[in-house]
Amino acid sequence: MTERKPVGQQKPMETAETRNRKANEKPAKLSREVQARLGQQLRNLYDDVVNQGVPDRFTDLLNQINGDGKKDEK
Amino acid sequence: MDESVRKAVLGAVPSLRAFAISLCGNVDRADDLVQETLMRALANIDSFQPGTNMSAWLFTILRNHFRSEYRKRRREVEDSDGRYAESLKTQPEQHGQIEFREFREALTQLPADQREALILVGASGFSYEEAANICGCAVGTIKSRVNRARTRLAELMSIDGVDDFGPDEQTRAVLARGGE
Numbered sequence: 001m002t003e004r005k006p007v008g009q010q011k012p013m014e015t016a017e018t019r020n021r022k023a024n025e026k027p028a029k030l031s032r033e034v035q036a037r038l039g040q041q042l043r044n045l046y047d048d049v050v051n052q053g054v055p056d057r058f059t060d061l062l063n064q065i066n067g068d069g070k071k072d073e074k
Numbered sequence: 075m076d077e078s079v080r081k082a083v084l085g086a087v088p089s090l091r092a093f094a095i096s097l098c099g100n101v102d103r104a105d106d107l108v109q110e111t112l113m114r115a116l117a118n119i120d121s122f123q124p125g126t127n128m129s130a131w132l133f134t135i136l137r138n139h140f141r142s143e144y145r146k147r148r149r150e151v152e153d154s155d156g157r158y159a160e161s162l163k164t165q166p167e168q169h170g171q172i173e174f175r176e177f178r179e180a181l182t183q184l185p186a187d188q189r190e191a192l193i194l195v196g197a198s199g200f201s202y203e204e205a206a207n208i209c210g211c212a213v214g215t216i217k218s219r220v221n222r223a224r225t226r227l228a229e230l231m232s233i234d235g236v237d238d239f240g241p242d243e244q245t246r247a248v249l250a251r252g253g254e
Contacts, residue, residue: 030228038227039196041177046197049092058087061109062080065116 079119082128083112089198090132096193097140097186110143111136130200134208137190173231180230184223191219192227 030038090111094104115122115135122131181189194205195216202220206213 030224030233034228034233035224038177038224041174042181042192042196044174045178045181046092046096046193049095050088052088052091054084054087055091055105057105057109058112059084061112062075062084062116065075065113 075116075119079122079128083115083132086129086132087112089129090136093133093193093198094136094140096189097137107136107140107143111139114139127204129198130204130208133194133198133200137208176231177227180227183230184226188219188223188226191216192223195220 094107098104194200206216
């Protein structure tokens with residue numbers, strides 16, 4: 001059970017191209033290390049934004065809503 | 075507004091912004107989206123169940139709002155990958171790594187559903203179940219999207235084996251020992 005059907009339409013004859021595509025669509029087993037590295041990159045990217053903290057406009061917004069009940073939605 | 079609610083909402087803002095940027099691909103639009111999300115959330119704060127995950131609740135509102143609001147502007151949504159790429163290019167190379175730049179470029183090439191799932195699980199720290207709730211789909215769907223996203227990223231970055239990944243010799247040696 002190493003093969004997976006291609007997701008797209010099936011062609012009657014298997015060409016080098018479809019074989020390659022098949023290979024690409026096979027859920028490659030990434031090692032834990034590779035997954036860990038990918039995960040680290042992803043968090044670096046995400047945390048760049050997270051580390052910017054809360055911009056003033058949102059603190060102001062919440063204070064405003066806090067002060068006068070509900071703010072009208074535009 | 076209850077002070078604890080206010081704190082929980084504010085505490086979720088940085089992560090909401092990061093998620094919104096990944097959806098919109100544009101910081102200004104992302105901040106507008108976050109603002110609209112907060113206003114909706116606070117107008118419906120009674121429907122939030124205390125003790126449940128405030129962050130997940132807000133993420134759900136943000137995502138639904140994004141989907142309904144931007145479905146009309148399909149062309150813009152479809153263009154969002156390009157915009158996302160553009161917004162990332164303007165970021166300084168804080169991490170100073172070629173690998174990191176390659177990663178960012180690869181991320182922009184993922185289908186939106188996969189990128190979303192990967193970010194919710196891999197960066198926002200939600201469980202598969204929470205991510206499935208946020209996206210309104212089955213847990214298995216999220217798992218499959220995350221797996222595809224990871225595999226695709228590795229392909230895009232030409233990681234055939236661990237040897238291709240990471241310039242650091244020592245790390246490479248450690249990885250080679252454990253990997254295939």
